[in-house]
Amino acid sequence: MKAIKAIKTIKTMKKNSLGLAFILACLMFFVMSTQALAAVGEPAVSVDDAVKATAAKLIKEVPAPVVSSVGGEWAVMALARLGYTVPQSYYDNYYKTLVKTLQEKQGNLSSTKYTEYSRIILALTAIGKDVTNVGGYNLLEKLADFNNVKKQGVNGPVFALLALDSHDYEIPKVAGVKVQTTRQMLIDYILSKEITATNGKVGGFSLDGISADADITGMVIQAFSNYREQPKVEAAVQRALSVLSELQKTNGGYGTGGMENPESTAQVLLALTALGFDPQTDKRFIKDNTVPDGLMAYYITGGGFRHTETTDLDIMSTEQVFCSLVAYQRFTEGKSSFYDMTDVEIKKASVIEDVKQSQNTGKNQLLELFFKLPQFIQIFI
DSSP, rough: OHHHHHHHHHHHHHHOOOOOOOOHHHHHHHHHHHHHHHHHHHOSOHHHHHHHHHHHHHEEEESSOOOOOOTTTHHHHHHHHHHHOOOOHHHHHHHHHHHHHHHHHHOSSSSSSHHHHHHHHHHHHHHHHTTTTTTTTTTTGGGGGGHHHGGGGGGHHHHEEEEEEOTOOOOOOOTTOSSSSHHHHHHHHHHTOOOOOSSSOOOOOOOSSSSSSSSHHHHHHHHTOTTTHHHHHHHHHHHHHHHHHOOOOOOOOOTTEEOOOHHHHHHHHHHHHTOOOOOOGGGGGGGGHHHHHHHHTOOOTTBBSSSSSSSOOOOOHHHHHHHHHHHHHHTTTOOOOTOOOSSOOOBOOOOOHHHHHHHHHTTOOHHHHHHHHHHHHHOOO
């Protein structure tokens, strides 16, 4: 009898175990099905909502923009191109900080990175400031020396073109410059850096010149968007687009050095919108997902973006992605491209305003020049 009861107990336990396993399996199936449906359905947050939330988040994270590639000009630029309402003091204080920085460094922000000047020109243009008189300095003059502009390789000429073309600026003639910059020289230099693989395949750009990089290739396309009437430029653009199509991941995004990241994807989105291509319908750039899909994978609820899908808010990533999504939004609204700022009215800085700005920063250049004069001349002034 005891043996029979033991057998019955074992059978009951087996049945219970099987029942529990069945319930767990059903629960797992339900969860996985729900996740799958969410993956193929509409995104939880639309691009428009993400842009609005990120704008608000960026102002909180960068309350006082400085002269920097992070927490500086890109935030100013993107907010201005979006047309997002910010206190006027937000832009005014950035401008004062810039003037102070320029005067403290006597107009020389860098002797090797001339993209510093290009980035600042773009930001100032976006907020309608005169780039030819910033605390007494004409920033366009910094782009007049071709040898200096190309010190960073292809990056320098790319951003110089973007800055110069942002408001159809003329390149000033500067005394003492050995090689005067022209737009065509910038274009030809960039073209000379197109990648040629050992098998003869040509296409794409990178800093090392060895293998095509989504970031630099995207940037080059942006710079070339105004020069497609030139056959060599158009051919390079088409090859670059083919390369970007091949580099795209199934999630719609891109990477650099084998690592996926939103910054690379952002440059591609900026490139496509600069050319007037719709990333939601252009089949060359739709794998399982679109380029905007690839960016939204890094979105953080409440605004902002990560550098990887497992990290926290990253300001650089947020600024770069924000710029590209603003560009995409401008594209969908039929507005000019992100870097085409000819829609912005530039307010010329007067001499009086310049002197006031100098006084506010405690660096009055007129006084500095005065005290550099010989003493016997000073007494007559």
